Amino acid sequence: MCGHSSGMMGFPLRLLAREVYDRVRAIKGDEAVALITGEERIEPENARYFCCTVEAMDRLGGGHAFVALDEAQLAADPERGHIFTDRLLNARGREETMLLGSATVEPLVKRLIPGVEMVARPRFSTLTHAGSTKLSRLPPRSAMVGFSAEQVYAMAEMLRRFRGGAAVVMGALSPETRNRQVELFQNGEVDYIVATDAIGMGLNLDLNHVAFGALTKFDGRRKRRLTPAEMAQIAGRAGRHQRDGSFGTLSGLRGTGEAPEFTEEEIYAIEEHRFAPLTHLFWREAEPRFDSLGVLIGDLESAPTAPELRAAPEAIDLAVLKRLADEPFAAEIKGAGLVRRFWEACSLPDFRQVGPDQHARFVGRLWLDLREGYLGADYVAARIAELDRMQGDIATLQGRIAAIRSWAYICQRPDWVLARDEMAARARAVEAKLSDALHARLTERFVNRRTAILMKSLGQDASALPVILEQDGKLTVEGETIGRLDGFRFSVDPEAGAADRKMLLAAGEKALPGILTQRADWLLGEGLGELELADAAIRWGDRPLATVDMPDDFAAPRLTLTRDVTLLPEAPRKRLEDGLQAWLTGKLEPLEPMRKLAQAARDPEAGSEARALLHTLIAGHGVVSRENAGLQHLPKELRPYLRKLGVVFGALDIFAHALLKPAPRQLLHALGIDRRPLQDAMLPVIAEQKRLPAGYRPAGSQAIRVDLAEKILRAAFDARAKATGADKKPPARFALDTALPISIGLEQGNIARLLGAAGFHQHRARPLAEGMYGPPAPDSWSWRPRRAGEKSPQRRSPEGKPGKGPQGQKRGARDDRRKKQPQTGPARSGGAFDGLAELLGGKPG
Numbered sequence: 001m002c003g004h005s006s007g008m009m010g011f012p013l014r015l016l017a018r019e020v021y022d023r024v025r026a027i028k029g030d031e032a033v034a035l036i037t038g039e040e041r042i043e044p045e046n047a048r049y050f051c052c053t054v055e056a057m058d059r060l061g062g063g064h065a066f067v068a069l070d071e072a073q074l075a076a077d078p079e080r081g082h083i084f085t086d087r088l089l090n091a092r093g094r095e096e097t098m099l100l101g102s103a104t105v106e107p108l109v110k111r112l113i114p115g116v117e118m119v120a121r122p123r124f125s126t127l128t129h130a131g132s133t134k135l136s137r138l139p140p141r142s143a144m145v146g147f148s149a150e151q152v153y154a155m156a157e158m159l160r161r162f163r164g165g166a167a168v169v170m171g172a173l174s175p176e177t178r179n180r181q182v183e184l185f186q187n188g189e190v191d192y193i194v195a196t197d198a199i200g201m202g203l204n205l206d207l208n209h210v211a212f213g214a215l216t217k218f219d220g221r222r223k224r225r226l227t228p229a230e231m232a233q234i235a236g237r238a239g240r241h242q243r244d245g246s247f248g249t250l251s252g253l254r255g256t257g258e259a260p261e262f263t264e265e266e267i268y269a270i271e272e273h274r275f276a277p278l279t280h281l282f283w284r285e286a287e288p289r290f291d292s293l294g295v296l297i298g299d300l301e302s303a304p305t306a307p308e309l310r311a312a313p314e315a316i317d318l319a320v321l322k323r324l325a326d327e328p329f330a331a332e333i334k335g336a337g338l339v340r341r342f343w344e345a346c347s348l349p350d351f352r353q354v355g356p357d358q359h360a361r362f363v364g365r366l367w368l369d370l371r372e373g374y375l376g377a378d379y380v381a382a383r384i385a386e387l388d389r390m391q392g393d394i395a396t397l398q399g400r401i402a403a404i405r406s407w408a409y410i411c412q413r414p415d416w417v418l419a420r421d422e423m424a425a426r427a428r429a430v431e432a433k434l435s436d437a438l439h440a441r442l443t444e445r446f447v448n449r450r451t452a453i454l455m456k457s458l459g460q461d462a463s464a465l466p467v468i469l470e471q472d473g474k475l476t477v478e479g480e481t482i483g484r485l486d487g488f489r490f491s492v493d494p495e496a497g498a499a500d501r502k503m504l505l506a507a508g509e510k511a512l513p514g515i516l517t518q519r520a521d522w523l524l525g526e527g528l529g530e531l532e533l534a535d536a537a538i539r540w541g542d543r544p545l546a547t548v549d550m551p552d553d554f555a556a557p558r559l560t561l562t563r564d565v566t567l568l569p570e571a572p573r574k575r576l577e578d579g580l581q582a583w584l585t586g587k588l589e590p591l592e593p594m595r596k597l598a599q600a601a602r603d604p605e606a607g608s609e610a611r612a613l614l615h616t617l618i619a620g621h622g623v624v625s626r627e628n629a630g631l632q633h634l635p636k637e638l639r640p641y642l643r644k645l646g647v648v649f650g651a652l653d654i655f656a657h658a659l660l661k662p663a664p665r666q667l668l669h670a671l672g673i674d675r676r677p678l679q680d681a682m683l684p685v686i687a688e689q690k691r692l693p694a695g696y697r698p699a700g701s702q703a704i705r706v707d708l709a710e711k712i713l714r715a716a717f718d719a720r721a722k723a724t725g726a727d728k729k730p731p732a733r734f735a736l737d738t739a740l741p742i743s744i745g746l747e748q749g750n751i752a753r754l755l756g757a758a759g760f761h762q763h764r765a766r767p768l769a770e771g772m773y774g775p776p777a778p779d780s781w782s783w784r785p786r787r788a789g790e791k792s793p794q795r796r797s798p799e800g801k802p803g804k805g806p807q808g809q810k811r812g813a814r815d816d817r818r819k820k821q822p823q824t825g826p827a828r829s830g831g832a833f834d835g836l837a838e839l840l841g842g843k844p845g
Helices: 014-028 072-076 081-090 103-112 149-163 175-186 228-235 264-272 293-300 316-324 328-332 336-346 356-370 377-386 394-412 420-446 449-457 498-525 570-587 589-601 608-619 636-644 662-670 706-722 739-744 748-757 812-820 832-840
Strands: 007-011 033-036 049-053 066-069 096-099 127-134 142-145 167-169 192-195 209-212 216-218 223-225 245-251 281-283 309-311 467-469 474-477 480-486 489-492 531-534 537-540 543-549 558-561 623-625 647-649 653-656 685-687 696-699 702-705 760-763 780-783
Touching: 007 014, 014 033, 014 049, 014 175, 066 081, 072 081, 072 103, 072 281, 081 103, 081 281, 103 281, 127 264, 149 167, 149 192, 149 420, 167 175, 167 420, 175 192, 175 420, 209 228, 228 264, 293 316, 293 336, 316 336, 316 356, 328 356, 336 356, 377 394, 377 420, 394 420, 467 498, 480 498, 498 570, 531 570, 531 662, 537 570, 543 570, 558 570, 570 589, 589 608, 589 653, 589 662, 608 623, 608 636, 608 647, 608 653, 636 647, 653 706, 696 706, 696 748, 702 706, 706 739, 706 748, 706 780, 739 748, 748 760
Parallel strands: 007 049, 007 066, 033 049, 066 096, 127 245, 142 192, 142 209, 167 192, 209 245, 281 309
Antiparallel strands: 216 223, 467 474, 474 480, 480 489, 531 537, 537 543, 543 558, 623 653, 647 653, 685 702, 696 702, 760 780
């Protein structure tokens, strides 16, 4: 066609017309080429080359230099054959006319068109019968053919489960959707395509094998077996140019009964490309008279005169015309112009495939609007807008596409719609959106891209599997997630179905040694900062890497790698274990004071008394009260030795000061050694709790860290010592500045509670007499060591007044009685008096 000054080609499908239009436009330019179909019209003003559907082409050729008719053998098709026959008999080019088709139509063409020249184009490749094959054993780059939507969907679903999915091609799909599905197959995203007999025309595919799921189909009137020519039309999709192909049948399909089988005659006809010639073509009057509806129907039902032609079966347009001719409004259709217009309305294609009765009702409603003139733009826009919805399943979207194709056809008519170009553009836009949505639904349902990729990769060497570890821990193959890595633990993608999990697990495990080695090296090089010590284990995020067992001597801890880490190859596992051991050693440096205490507790030269105290101190995780320390058994000459180890002998507690810092307390808690509540920052003062954190002692409604409590008590003993007179006897009462405990955070009432535990008693000053002015007298304090067996003083109210203690006893009267009793008898060893003796350098008691 491009070798002539002008031309027109008629195609059986609009997607074929569109394909050739794009190719000619690339050669001749946009302004020289037109595309005319029932639903689309692109016609530049100076167009010289026309690509059309057969129905849309000029029946006489339009006066072009070149005219061609593709798939001429479709003149024997019961539904559309009469249109192909009319173009075959009448469409002519000024310089050349070409009829493209099967050799089966050759005898009829020779008889109908005298002097026609026959040119054969033999197939360059061979087509071989391959027998029956199970779906699970189909070779890659295969097509499966069924003849119902249910069978196509069933085969596609099985392929999705076992082979990663398939593209789907059916006649009910829009051309755009079909092209998108074919593209999935052509670019290798899937290795299989499932189709109806729509695959046999207009689709050039890179196929190696065609498998028939059935050899019978319903042709609109009855269920019949395919003819050998129809079988060959479909099987011929396998192989291209000089590459051979094969065809066969599918076995083992559920719900289909026995597997279909080709006969010997059919195999021979397909392989040798020898088919019985056509005996007739279908014909219908192409130029009927429009005098009346009756005359029109009579002409359309008239018989041909040539013996090679037969009257076409009643097509959908004629069936609609005859049904609507009986409607009351048909009586008003008079005159050639109105009858012609009515026939054009009845010729609206049944895109929805709903049958003559329902389609006739749609055409009848359309005619009631058309008979008065044009369809309003607002009305058409509203109908298009109703279909502009992308929700729904595959069947719903197919129905909307069929409906919008009807409106696209209506909008293309030159005298049916106001603002025709705008409405046609809207209809095409909605069809494109619906086609995209339908393609997405088909792909979502029948294509498991992840499985398809893995099916291609599982046979490869593990090192060649293209598994990539993303930054968020996901494992992907060509962008598809197969699972994730939490620490060193691989888990299959939770969204994977049961049928896919085994394959995904196998894919992950094949690549896991290399991936885990990379992860271990990254962790040792850059990721150590992400590790933490918690619950007696080294953890990376939510996953433990190794459990930590701290020995009694607090020396080198023992690591036990978790099962996740043991999946590493031996060499990287050893590197990781050594790296974790080094990291843990540095992490445990704040526990060096505890290690020194543990070593001294095992030193025979330390003496049994000192070792006993050290064991008690270690059991208390660095803190023990004097009452529980057993100081009565510790010789005083051993105390300097213990002080060198960091042990502090306080008035109320014995403690290792270095172990009261936040770092060692957190480590003891993380190692599971100290299971008391943790105070991360080791604040000086906290609110009283039912179970105090390690390193705190109660002080009324608050708790104070033991080293700060000791600091306050030392300041109190220093104040008493400074108040000693010339006779070097401690005074009965003395002044005490409470600025230090207040600055630390103790409340006024809780200061007396803390000091009271060490034997200090607060004496409230008398208030000023009435009428007296000036600052009030300061409170005074006294100190008395507790006697052996004496309980700790009871709680006092914040105002300093006697209150009820835990046993419900009144303290006021008891304090008065105590003042009258002589202070005789030794103080209990290990009490606050021992602390005072140490501060003053004297002897306890």
